[in-house]
Amino acid sequence: MKPARQIVKPTTRRSVGLIHANWFASDGIPHESELEAAFVRHAVLCTAVIHIDAQPFRIDWSDGEGKRHTYVPDYLVTLRDRTRVIVEVKPAKFVDEDRDKFDSAAALLAKKRIGFVVITEKHVPESLQCAGRLLLRSGRGELPKERIASAVARAREGGTTGLSWSEALASGISEQDWHYLLARGLLLADTGVKLTLSSRLFQPAAWPGAREYESLQFEHWFGCQAWRPLPGV
Numbered sequence: 001m002k003p004a005r006q007i008v009k010p011t012t013r014r015s016v017g018l019i020h021a022n023w024f025a026s027d028g029i030p031h032e033s034e035l036e037a038a039f040v041r042h043a044v045l046c047t048a049v050i051h052i053d054a055q056p057f058r059i060d061w062s063d064g065e066g067k068r069h070t071y072v073p074d075y076l077v078t079l080r081d082r083t084r085v086i087v088e089v090k091p092a093k094f095v096d097e098d099r100d101k102f103d104s105a106a107a108l109l110a111k112k113r114i115g116f117v118v119i120t121e122k123h124v125p126e127s128l129q130c131a132g133r134l135l136l137r138s139g140r141g142e143l144p145k146e147r148i149a150s151a152v153a154r155a156r157e158g159g160t161t162g163l164s165w166s167e168a169l170a171s172g173i174s175e176q177d178w179h180y181l182l183a184r185g186l187l188l189a190d191t192g193v194k195l196t197l198s199s200r201l202f203q204p205a206a207w208p209g210a211r212e213y214e215s216l217q218f219e220h221w222f223g224c225q226a227w228r229p230l231p232g233v
Contacts, residue, residue, distance in 0.1 A: 021136065023184050030054040036074060036089045038124040041132050043077060045193055047185045047204050048217040051078040061104035071101055079214035085115040092120040106227045115215060116227045123222045131193040138176050139183025151177050155187050155201045162190065162200030192221065
């Protein structure tokens with residue numbers, strides 16, 4: 001596969017930028033739209049994800065009439081088990097018009113054992129984005145090691161059923177400290193970033209879904225599925 005183009009120059013002040021999460025990546029992760037930014041923020045909080053590359057390479061593909069095209073996918077996501085997934089971030093109303101391109105890309109990538117998913121605004125609704133931003137703000141701070149150890153030890157007391165969010169809030173440990181641990185992946189909640197009083201907190205290895213393949217954990221995190229051609233195609 002060919003190297004991708006450089007990240008394009010901003011079309012508006014708000015459309016292009018960097019998502020910073022220094023515990024995840026030393027440099028900011030680029031985005032070219034608000035929807036891409038929403039994807040990156042949510043992906044950084046997924047414990048299955050260890051690396052995100054923007055516009056990683058070019059894919060040459062042919063349409064039904066034999067015309068050649070070049071496609072630059074938005075992101076290459078590397079998961080903890082070294083599985084790789086290409087992520088195309090696209091408003092839902094435009095997905096169908098690119099279906100041929102996505103079908104071809106998915107088939108070509110499958111030969112290289114690389115997955116392919118399409119993320120739309122339906123996978124990162126505003127309610128999810130608001131909850132994620134709250135965690136990320138806490139994660140960008142610093143927390144003394146003794147406070148980290150205290151919160152992790154308290155979560156461990158929940159055993160195999162986890163510690164409920166209501167118990168966490170009543171523990172004397174600040175809500176911001178819990179948010180920090182969730183953002184940094186030191187703990188995770190069975191409800192993702194949207195916390196309710198009945199949410200359960202776990203250490204990642206003790207979470208009931210920890211034995212799933214990382215690709216499934218990633219799909220469950222976004223509520224998406226690997227790209228599939230339409231029936232009969």
